[in-house]
Amino acid sequence: GAVVSQHPSWVICKSGTSVKIECRSLDFQATTMFWYRQFPKQSLMLMATSNEGSKATYEQGVEKDKFLINHASLTLSTLTVTSAHPEDSSFYICSARSGISDEQFFGPGTRLTVL
Amino acid sequence: SQQGEEDPQALSIQEGENATMNCSYKTSINNLQWYRQNSGRGLVHLILIRSNEREKHSGRLRVTLDTSKKSSSLLITASRAADTASYFCATDASDMRFGAGTRLTVKP
Numbered sequence: 118g119a120v121v122s123q124h125p126s127w128v129i130c131k132s133g134t135s136v137k138i139e140c141r142s143l144d145f146q147a148t149t150m151f152w153y154r155q156f157p158k159q160s161l162m163l164m165a166t167s168n169e170g171s172k173a174t175y176e177q178g179v180e181k182d183k184f185l186i187n188h189a190s191l192t193l194s195t196l197t198v199t200s201a202h203p204e205d206s207s208f209y210i211c212s213a214r215s216g217i218s219d220e221q222f223f224g225p226g227t228r229l230t231v232l
Numbered sequence: 233s234q235q236g237e238e239d240p241q242a243l244s245i246q247e248g249e250n251a252t253m254n255c256s257y258k259t260s261i262n263n264l265q266w267y268r269q270n271s272g273r274g275l276v277h278l279i280l281i282r283s284n285e286r287e288k289h290s291g292r293l294r295v296t297l298d299t300s301k302k303s304s305s306l307l308i309t310a311s312r313a314a315d316t317a318s319y320f321c322a323t324d325a326s327d328m329r330f331g332a333g334t335r336l337t338v339k340p
Binding site: 149151153158159160161162163166208210212221223224225226228 | 272273274275277320324327328329330331332333335
């Protein structure tokens with residue numbers, strides 16, 4: 118099946134710093150990429166949807182200035198958590214939808230811990 | 233926002249028993265998928281059922297879909313301790329949204 122990678126798999130940072138997470142579709146072109154957030158013992162919540170070359174669409178309650186999304190190509194999307202705070206500590210999962218099969222595939226997730 | 237609810241929120245059974253989890257959703261869908269997640273790990277895709285299908289099997293898994301009731305169920309037969317995990321349904325329209333999940337514990 119199609120593979121979606123994320124980097125890094127985990128990151129620890131100090132409060133106030135910015136963290137960038139990369140999401141790549143390795144063997145297919147993704148017309149749309151999605152970012153999810155999962156707090157402990159909770160489900161995945163969709164944060165934003167991005168199409169290549171367009172601005173991301175954010176879900177209600179997600180601050181677009183805090184979670185910057187760049188979908189630079191059909192195989193790469195990045196999520197930057199700006200001025201991270203401890204409450205941003207979470208498991209961030211990206212997902213990519215194939216432009217051909219229309220199936221959606223998930224990355225392995227990035228665990229962010231903000232001290 | 234989440235698509236819907238899952239019940240039960242938590243389920244504890246003995247090895248060998250069957251486990252049934254239910255999922256309800258709110259909007260029209262193209263398909264519904266079930267995922268498994270071990271604590272702190274990524275998602276593992278289990279099974280996909282399309283909106284025009286009513287039942288699907290994969291090994292010890294059986295999934296049903298009732299689009300008129302906007303509900304689905306996942307049955308795991310002859311459960312094993314290794315089945316202990318959280319199980320999520322996800323509805324697929326133009327994006328995928330997840331239910332709240334069921335935490336399954338299978339005691340050896």
